[in-house]
Amino acid sequence: xxxxxxxxxxxxxKFGDFIATNQISMEVYKGEIFGFLGANGxxxxxxxKMLCGLSIPSSGSATVAxxxxxxxxxxxxxxxxxxxxKFSLYEDLxxxxxxxxxxxIYGLNRKALKExxxxxxEQLGLQPEAAKLVGALPLGWKQKLAFSVAILHExxxxxxxxxxxxxxxxTRRQFWDLIYDAADRGITVFVTxxxxxxxxxCNRISMMVDGFIKALDSPANLKKQFNVPSMDEVFxxxxxxxxxxAD
Amino acid sequence: MMDVQVxxxxxxxxxxxxxxxxxxxFDVKKxxxxxxxxxxxxxxxSIFRMLTTLLLPDGGTASVNGFDIVKxxxxxxxxxxxxxxxxxxxxxxxxxxxxxxxATLFNTTVEENYALVKDIYIQIEPFKKRRAGNLSGxxxxxxxxxxxxxHRxxxxxxxxxxxxxxxxSRKEFWEMLKRxxxxxxxxLVSTPYMDEATLCERIALLQEGKILSIDTPANIIRSxxxxxxxxxxxxxxxxxxxxxxxPEVKTCNSFGEYHHISFKEIAAxxxxxxxxxxxxxGHSNLELFKTxxxxxxxxxxxMN
Numbered sequence: 001x002x003x004x005x006x007x008x009x010x011x012x013x014k015f016g017d018f019i020a021t022n023q024i025s026m027e028v029y030k031g032e033i034f035g036f037l038g039a040n041g042x043x044x045x046x047x048x049k050m051l052c053g054l055s056i057p058s059s060g061s062a063t064v065a066x067x068x069x070x071x072x073x074x075x076x077x078x079x080x081x082x083x084x085x086k087f088s089l090y091e092d093l094x095x096x097x098x099x100x101x102x103x104x105i106y107g108l109n110r111k112a113l114k115e116x117x118x119x120x121x122e123q124l125g126l127q128p129e130a131a132k133l134v135g136a137l138p139l140g141w142k143q144k145l146a147f148s149v150a151i152l153h154e155x156x157x158x159x160x161x162x163x164x165x166x167x168x169x170x171t172r173r174q175f176w177d178l179i180y181d182a183a184d185r186g187i188t189v190f191v192t193x194x195x196x197x198x199x200x201x202c203n204r205i206s207m208m209v210d211g212f213i214k215a216l217d218s219p220a221n222l223k224k225q226f227n228v229p230s231m232d233e234v235f236x237x238x239x240x241x242x243x244x245x246a247d
Numbered sequence: 248m249m250d251v252q253v254x255x256x257x258x259x260x261x262x263x264x265x266x267x268x269x270x271x272x273f274d275v276k277k278x279x280x281x282x283x284x285x286x287x288x289x290x291x292x293s294i295f296r297m298l299t300t301l302l303l304p305d306g307g308t309a310s311v312n313g314f315d316i317v318k319x320x321x322x323x324x325x326x327x328x329x330x331x332x333x334x335x336x337x338x339x340x341x342x343x344x345x346x347x348x349x350a351t352l353f354n355t356t357v358e359e360n361y362a363l364v365k366d367i368y369i370q371i372e373p374f375k376k377r378r379a380g381n382l383s384g385x386x387x388x389x390x391x392x393x394x395x396x397x398h399r400x401x402x403x404x405x406x407x408x409x410x411x412x413x414x415x416s417r418k419e420f421w422e423m424l425k426r427x428x429x430x431x432x433x434x435l436v437s438t439p440y441m442d443e444a445t446l447c448e449r450i451a452l453l454q455e456g457k458i459l460s461i462d463t464p465a466n467i468i469r470s471x472x473x474x475x476x477x478x479x480x481x482x483x484x485x486x487x488x489x490x491x492x493x494p495e496v497k498t499c500n501s502f503g504e505y506h507h508i509s510f511k512e513i514a515a516x517x518x519x520x521x522x523x524x525x526x527x528x529g530h531s532n533l534e535l536f537k538t539x540x541x542x543x544x545x546x547x548x549x550m551n
Contacts, residue, residue, distance in 0.1 A: 039413045040384050139287045165411065166439045168286035168454065169543050170550055173501055180484045194413060195440075197503035201483075219504070231503070232414060239415045244383075 003030035005156055005188045006051060010060035011069075013046050020046040022211035023060060030156075033179060033189045035199050038208030039239040044192055045161070047208070051190070052159055053077050065156040078107055081150035084161035088146030091135030095126055098134055099149055106153035120148050140171030147178055151187055158182065160191040164198065176201055196232040205231070207238050214238050250402050250433040251275035251298065255307030258293045258456075267293040269456035270307060275435060275449075280428050283437040284444045284542070285453030291437035292332060293456075295406050298435070299329045312401050325353065328400035330391050332407040332437075338380030342371055342390055345379050346397055353398030363430060364393040367423055385416050392423070396432075403427070405436040409443065421446050441543035452546055459549040467545050473497065473509035476518070477538040480530040489528060495521065500547055505534075507544055 006028035013021040021043040028034045038044045049055035051064050053073030062069040065079035089098045099117040108116065121130050124144060134142060143163060151158050160179075164172045176198065183189050191202065199205055199219060206216040215222055215238060222234045251274065258268040268290040275281040283291045296302035298311055300320035308315065314322040336345045346368070350357045361368075371386050371393075379390060388408060395403060405424075409417045421443065428434055436447065444450045445464045452459040452467070460467055480486045483506070490499040490508055495517065497509045510517055522533055540548075 039415060040411075162411070166287035168289075168550065169441060169500075169547050171286075176501065184484075194411065196414060197501075200503035201501065235414050236418070239413060242415070 002032075004028070005030050005066075006034075006062070006064050006190070008051075008060065008062040011047070011050060011057055011062045012059045013043075013050060013055065014058040019211050021050070021057075024208075024213045025060075026206055026213060026216055028157075028188060028190065030188055031183050031186045032204065033183050033191065033202045035202030035205040036190060036192045036208070037199060037205055037235065038192075039242045039244075041244040042208035042239075042242065043211040044208055048159060048161060048190075048192070051076075052080060052082060079156045081106070081153070081155040081158040082161075083146050083150040083158070083163055085143075085163060085165040086161075089134045089142060089149065092133060094131050094133055095121065095137070095145065096130045098145070099152065102149045103152050106155075108153055116152055120152065124148060140167055140174070143167055143171070143175060144178060147175065147182075151182055154185075155187065157188040157190055160189065162192055162194065164193065164195065172198075196230065196235060199231040199235075207235065209238055209242050210244050248277045249274045250277045250279070251281075251309070251311050251435065253294075253298070253307070253309040256294070256297060256304050256309050257306035258290070258297060258302065259305050266456050268297070268304075271451075271456070271458050272307075273451055273458065273461055275433060277433055278428070278431050280424065280434045280436070280446075280448045282444055282447030282450040283435065283453055284439075284441060284447075284450050284546070285437075286439050288455065289453035290456040291453060292406055295329070295331075295404050295435070295437065299327055299404055300324060301329075325398075326401045328395035328398070328403045330395040330403075330405045330408060332410065334387050334391060336379045336387070336391055336394060339378055341376050341378055342382070343375040345390060346393055349394040350397045355398050357397060360397055360399045363399055363427075364396050366426060367396075368393050384412065388412065388416075388420070396427070400432065402433045402435070405434065407437050407439065409438060409440065417443070441541065441546055444542040450542075452542075452549060454546075454550055460545070464542055467542065468540055471540040471545055471548060474513060475538050475540045475544060476508050476510075476535055477502070477505035478508055478521075478533070478535045479505045480525065480533045482530060486525070486530060489525065489530075493521070493524075498548070498551075500544070502541070502543070505538075507538065507540075 004027050009025050010023040012023050024047060036044055050057050050069055053076035057069060064076045067075040096117060099120060100113055103113045121127055164175055179189050204218050205222060206213050219231055226234050226237050228234055254272050255270050256268055257270050259266050285291055297304050298309060298316060300316050300323050311323045312326050346357055367389050371389050409420055424434060449463050451461040487501055487506055490496050495510055497511045499506055499508045518535055522535055525533055
């Protein structure tokens with residue numbers, strides 16, 4: 001039996017009459033790379049916010065890293081890492097300042113911070129850039145650094161919201177090397193992406209349409225189920241009937 | 248006739264100067280659907296902003312529809328449509344008001360050019376009384392395209408129209424572009440999605456302000472230097488590491504379900520030797536077959 005790190009049961013979020021996330025139920029395992037896909041407006045962001053302890057559900061239940069999404073949201077925040085393409089690091093702080101700032105927020109003490117940031121900078125080969133502003137780094141490096149910072153405190157789960165948007169194809173692959181390494185170390189990776197080749201790199205995929213989880217399985221099984229050769233076509237089959245086209 | 252001519256165009260920002268566009272040259276033919284393909288920071292937006300006369304170059308020259316981008320900027324502004332990457336319509340005007348506003352700016356009316364935008368506009372017409380700021384992402388994109396077209400431009404610039412848009416909406420958007428092209432409009436479109444490159448007639452692959460290659464997608468794919476193979480096993484992450492350390496393997500990159508590899512030399516037994524080696528190493532369900540490169544393979548090859 002695999003360790004379950006995220007479990008939701010009929011998790012629902014309503015905004016007035018609008019049901020953004022509609023009774024989603026799933027289990028995500030330790031060390032798994034879980035692809036969280038869906039059309040624009042399908043309810044992915046709302047679901048992620050609930051799982052990160054940033055939004056209280058309207059009904060249903062869920063635990064993240066063993067903590068309840070209604071009552072233990074602060075404990076959840078300490079057990080997870082988060083990174084998105086839109087917000088990752090402070091551009092006007094240096095590399096080392098960013099590492100120390102985020103490490104501090106995630107609760108690392110001074111001694112641990114010092115050791116971990118030195119090690120991280122060495123691993124990423126960023127020694128010459130350590131004192132430079134993050135804004136001066138190429139986008140690819142920023143994204144790799146942001147990911148490393150998000151898992152600096154060895155969280156149980158890291159949430160990645162479109163981490164590779166706009167990144168060049170070589171860096172995109174290097175980024176996935178980091179994801180694999182993290183998963184091999186037992187960190188669960190919960191990731192959204194618009195690149196369908198990246199969907200193939202996930203152990204399992206869930207596909208949201210109009211607030212519901214319409215499919216959940218391994219990429220190979222999903223392709224078999226829909227009898228199509230690529231994830232792109234699985235996505236197309238599922239999402240083309242979508243009624244909602246919000247962001 | 249060339250609708251866009253770019254010669255040695257250059258743009259730098261800041262002090263010390265960072266080069267965003269590094270002395271590039273290309274032509275776009277009248278009525279062509281031309282793609283600038285490259286990641287963030289490749290210089291796509293700077294090129295578009297110079298060609299639409301919103302930014303002055305630091306070197307080189309360019310013309311649009313025969314007019315110089317510096318001297319004749321007023322003529323160019325009448326003749327081009329520009330849809331920026333960032334949503335730039337008036338958020339507190341309604342859908343309808345935005346469209347009328349942009350028509351009026353260009354001394355025309357919505358009625359006069361309605362035929363051109365009709366296909367797209369009818370999709371957002373049910374929401375014509377809604378403020379633009381309250382539209383969904385997909386609808387904003389369609390309204391922005393209508394506003395960029397309503398004065399019947401000769402050349403249309405679309406800066407990353409499909410970024411952050413799901414694959415269903417992306418397919419729809421490219422269908423719209425094809426229909427616009429049939430109306431004779433020259434279209435320059437930029438995208439970070441390599442798979443969209445094949446939807447253009449000609450493309451420029453851009454990286455860090457430089458053009459890596461410029462040709463039809465088919466020719467770029469044809470000029471890939473090596474025979475490419477697709478390979479998979481039950482252990483893809485491990486397989487990747489194994490192949491990277493294999494002395495016979497020249498390149499190895501993950502491509503969705505398969506890894507793409509090329510060999511330093513291909514002999515009669517190259518394929519079977521690799522399969523046997525990997526089997527011995529413990530891989531199961533191995534597949535290896537020849538495959539055609541994609542634009543993304545070409546881009547990676549050109550970057551290295």
